[in-house]
Amino acid sequence: MTYRCLIVDDEPPARKLLSDYVSKTPSLELAGVCSNGAEALRFLQEFPVDILFLDIRMPLMTGVDLLNELPEKPLTIFVTAYEDYALKGYELDVIDYLMKPVSYERFKKAVDKAIDYLSVQVGSDPPAEKVDYFFIKTDTRIVKFLFSEIQAIEAQREYIKIITATRKVMSLVSLTSIANALPGEFVRIHRSFIINMRHIDEVQSNEVLIGKELYSISRNYRDEFFKKLGDRKLL
Template sequence: MFRYLIIDDEPIAHRIIENYCENLPYLEKKGNCYNAFEALQFLNEDTVDLLFLDINMPKLSGFDFLKTLPNSPKIIVTTAYKEFALEGYELNVSDYLLKPFSFDRFLKAINKTFDSAQNKKSSVALPPNETEPNINSFFLRGDKKHYQIHFEDLLFIEAYGHYTKVYVKNEMIVSPQKISDLEQLLPKFDFIRTHKSFIVAKNKIKQIEGNRILIGGYKVPIGQTYKENIIMLF
């Protein structure tokens, strides 16, 4: 479980982030702060793993607040001011969300942050006797719903015009999320791009025959520019 704190002087921003986080069971809200001084007091008494931090706040800006923290948690900046993006990355923020941001973009920031935390073995403050969460799924938007897709159930993804088709065991889901965005959510060592329109799960490949991959009862093409990816499997 990752614990988060929202720091923003706009109540509506808190509601949006909270609603997005409710779709992600591995996130737990620890508090709401409406200025940097409230946040400083909170962090003196408690710890979190992730801050959603606004920049333009009264008396003390988000970045000035961030500079006061000796050991900051992971930071996702949420702001309406794109001109401060460079300064944010110089302060090692995990991602920079420009308001208003969609759930898709929010989810990409969350997965990017967690992937960085795991791969770099960063010193995220976790509760006693609790280990880092095993991120083994993501949420997919489709048909006015959000589906939780477990990596172990995912067969392959197909670009379908402005949509994608996501094939899982016994089901196919059509989503408006782009295949390039979904690719960012997948574990790089478990999935492979075989065509500009296809991403497949390596462990679901039954057979490779010529320019086709057999997965279950499906035949997935191998694009000319992606053949090297296939050769790397052997």
């Protein structure tokens, strides 16, 4: 299977290098090349892609601005000469962060990581039997969770924290990647929080109470959350 990708960089040598790397990678198909964020925004509105190779400092619209404008973000790999954007990348759920000049070996490692996440979404037919659990890797263990027991999932930089009534487990996974594998009772209410609606005790203005914990509802996710909440209200 091949994955469509878009390269966005204002430097011609960087665009050429990444294009060459894509052509050397059988799992990738180059859908387009853009020289700034504004051009990329127009492209993505018409031609969705699976993977986005994105520079950060560009004229007209930065890479960060572009991601903030996209309602549905491709799996993104930052490619930049500036280390100080690493934290911002994790806040935006980018899958990897490549420093220029990028070697092909490092490029391929980032691509393999992205494809691992994408294959969870599109790599298999729906199972005949409903699966109500999953396994996730921690630093030293592989831990089983029932979907029904999870109260919330919190992003902590490049890690997530899975919260149940009895335990909290950390794993090196992005919040976006695990969101794509969760069933319908889960909803994102903040760039840092996904909550399980089955465990909601109260909704208090812009916060959700689950047990003794309050989780903030951000403006970007408020409409989606309250629509889903409304669908489940009896009166």
